[in-house]
Amino acid sequence: MSDLRELYQELILDHTRKPRNFRRLEGATRKVDGFNPLCGDRVTVYLDLEDDRVKDISFQGSGCAISTASASVMTESVKGKARAEVEVLFQRFHQLVTGKSPATADGAALGKLAVFSGVSEFPVRVKCATLAWHTLRAALNDEAETVSTE
Amino acid sequence: MKLVSDVTAPGGRRTLDGAFDVGKIREDFPILKQRVHGKPLVYLDNAATSQKPQSVIDALTHYYAAENSNIHRGVHFLSVAATEAYEHARARVQQFLNAGHTHEIIFVRQATEGINLVVQTYGRGHVQAGDEVIISAIEHHSNIVPWQMLCEEKGAMLRVIPVNDAGELLLDAYEQLLGPRTRFVSVTHVSNALGTINPIRQMIEMAHRWDVPVLVDGAQAVPHMGVDVQALDCDFYVLSGHKLYGPTGIGILYGKAPLLEAMPPYQGGGDMIRSVTFEKTLYAPLPYKFEAGTPHIAGGIGLGAAIDYLDRIGMQAIGTYEHELLEYATEAIASVAGLRIIGTAREKASVISFVLEGVHPHDIGTILDQEGIAIRTGHHCAQPVMERFGVPATARASLAFYNTREEIDALVVGLHKVREVFG
Numbered sequence: 001m002s003d004l005r006e007l008y009q010e011l012i013l014d015h016t017r018k019p020r021n022f023r024r025l026e027g028a029t030r031k032v033d034g035f036n037p038l039c040g041d042r043v044t045v046y047l048d049l050e051d052d053r054v055k056d057i058s059f060q061g062s063g064c065a066i067s068t069a070s071a072s073v074m075t076e077s078v079k080g081k082a083r084a085e086v087e088v089l090f091q092r093f094h095q096l097v098t099g100k101s102p103a104t105a106d107g108a109a110l111g112k113l114a115v116f117s118g119v120s121e122f123p124v125r126v127k128c129a130t131l132a133w134h135t136l137r138a139a140l141n142d143e144a145e146t147v148s149t150e
Numbered sequence: 151m152k153l154v155s156d157v158t159a160p161g162g163r164r165t166l167d168g169a170f171d172v173g174k175i176r177e178d179f180p181i182l183k184q185r186v187h188g189k190p191l192v193y194l195d196n197a198a199t200s201q202k203p204q205s206v207i208d209a210l211t212h213y214y215a216a217e218n219s220n221i222h223r224g225v226h227f228l229s230v231a232a233t234e235a236y237e238h239a240r241a242r243v244q245q246f247l248n249a250g251h252t253h254e255i256i257f258v259r260q261a262t263e264g265i266n267l268v269v270q271t272y273g274r275g276h277v278q279a280g281d282e283v284i285i286s287a288i289e290h291h292s293n294i295v296p297w298q299m300l301c302e303e304k305g306a307m308l309r310v311i312p313v314n315d316a317g318e319l320l321l322d323a324y325e326q327l328l329g330p331r332t333r334f335v336s337v338t339h340v341s342n343a344l345g346t347i348n349p350i351r352q353m354i355e356m357a358h359r360w361d362v363p364v365l366v367d368g369a370q371a372v373p374h375m376g377v378d379v380q381a382l383d384c385d386f387y388v389l390s391g392h393k394l395y396g397p398t399g400i401g402i403l404y405g406k407a408p409l410l411e412a413m414p415p416y417q418g419g420g421d422m423i424r425s426v427t428f429e430k431t432l433y434a435p436l437p438y439k440f441e442a443g444t445p446h447i448a449g450g451i452g453l454g455a456a457i458d459y460l461d462r463i464g465m466q467a468i469g470t471y472e473h474e475l476l477e478y479a480t481e482a483i484a485s486v487a488g489l490r491i492i493g494t495a496r497e498k499a500s501v502i503s504f505v506l507e508g509v510h511p512h513d514i515g516t517i518l519d520q521e522g523i524a525i526r527t528g529h530h531c532a533q534p535v536m537e538r539f540g541v542p543a544t545a546r547a548s549l550a551f552y553n554t555r556e557e558i559d560a561l562v563v564g565l566h567k568v569r570e571v572f573g
Contacts, residue, residue: 004517039543065572
């Protein structure tokens with residue numbers, strides 16, 4: 001059970017049960033759909049971008065605990081951040097869930113996102129954890145097409 | 151368990167009192183001895199692909215070690231041996247399906263290719279603008295997309311037989327769909343996502359009243375029951391070897407000879423010709439007309455070995471055992487709080503799709519995997535089925551005759567663990 005507890009940490013379960021910023025965002029300047037065709041997980045990310053900064057963000061969709069919690073924590077983590085900061089955060093998060101974090105990585109920089117470290121032990125679940133992030137990046141880059149993990 | 155009939159085939163796996171000896175059967179499948187994450191493997195993903203008995207593995211090894219050669223062309227010893235082994239396998243498939251002739255058995259890669267072959271040859275020749283093709287609401291994507299592509303190309307319409315909340319096709323609605331514009335009916339024998347066994351004999355008869363040919367997707371049926379294509383009177387029947395305890399990459403298209411003879415070839419190449427000049431090519435007779443290029447020889451031989459193995463046990467005995475296991479499993483997992491079974495048809499093969507309140511199927515799959523239990527989670531290549539039942543995905547346990555009640559008990563314990571993790 002230890003790997004499982006590592007994966008399904010209390011904070012993750014809490015965000016799955018009560019996802020934050022789970023709503024349609026009125027006044028969103030960008031909206032992008034993300035889809036994982038292998039499992040059917042869907043997420044829609046709403047973004048209010050002002051002066052290249054995430055003024056507000058929300059999401060909707062359906063998916064597993066990991067993908068829902070990841071989207072939820074993501075919205076909290078990127079709110080108020082500049083586009084370049086979001087990109088740095090994504091790279092660190094991606095390294096974390098794929099088990100490629102450099103030894104010198106500063107865990108504190110990830111904040112709450114660090115709870116997803118257990119995902120690296122479950123390679124097939126990496127796509128669950130990154131679906132919302134790929135969708136957010138598409139929104140930031142103003143790519144209107146549906147984002148697919150495949 | 152007592153069997154209704156107590157005919158023990160030579161080398162059959164029954165004990166003296168007629169019981170189905172699952173312990174002995176499990177010894178035939180080397181992979182089942184494996185441990186996963188430190189736990190004994192509980193393999194409940196048989197609808198995705200089944201495990202292979204040692205005799206199938208041996209047949210593949212023997213072919214490559216002692217018979218490997220190209221077929222239908224060499225005069226040398228090995229080529230003759232390989233050709234005989236491959237054609238023997240075709241004859242075994244013919245007997246297994248009770249087809250009238252061996253030349254009605256076409257080797258393809260899998261059921262998917264069998265369907266595409268019929269769509270691209272028979273379908274393209276007979277379906278025109280304004281025509282209709284009927285499929286059902288519980289098809290695998292492989293029996294939706296090829297027809298959809300054809301209908302788009304021709305300006306024809308795809309009509310869908312609806313399903314009730316139990317997962318049973320509505321035959322009254324099917325009756326209404328059939329008509330003068332219907333050119334083809336393509337329907338699954340057993341639903342991969344729900345386990346429903348469709349009343350295909352009746353459905354074929356209904357289509358034939360309109361002179362409409364019927365293809366039956368038997369990929370999920372042949373592992374569970376004896377199939378007699380002549381008694382069904384189906385025009386085409388497709389199956390995948392790997393779901394029938396045989397190798398991947400080999401499947402079967404059965405077709406009635408007059409239909410196959412009238413159809414153009416599917417692919418051009420070697421082995422499917424009688425003579426070639428730059429002006430004109432004469433095609434080979436059945437079944438070779440549809441078998442361009444060097445086929446999966448080892449796969450065909452392996453499939454023949456799988457059929458030999460199944461014959462020794464008997465499809466009737468397999469069906470009886472699996473049905474009892476299905477009933478046991480259905481009752482056992484229903485004890486898990488918040489669990490709902492999707493697909494409750496009266497006639498079902500040993501497939502149980504379910505959802506667990508508040509837990510996504512993927513999370514169920516990951517947690518069960520840690521217990522060594524392999525199930526399928528997701529949409530099962532049947533997204534319209536998921537939509538019909540209002541779920542994004544399901545968890546699916548699909549049982550084979552080597553599964554045991556102890557394994558079902560392990561599944562139930564695993565599901566309680568899922569509940570524990572999610573609190």
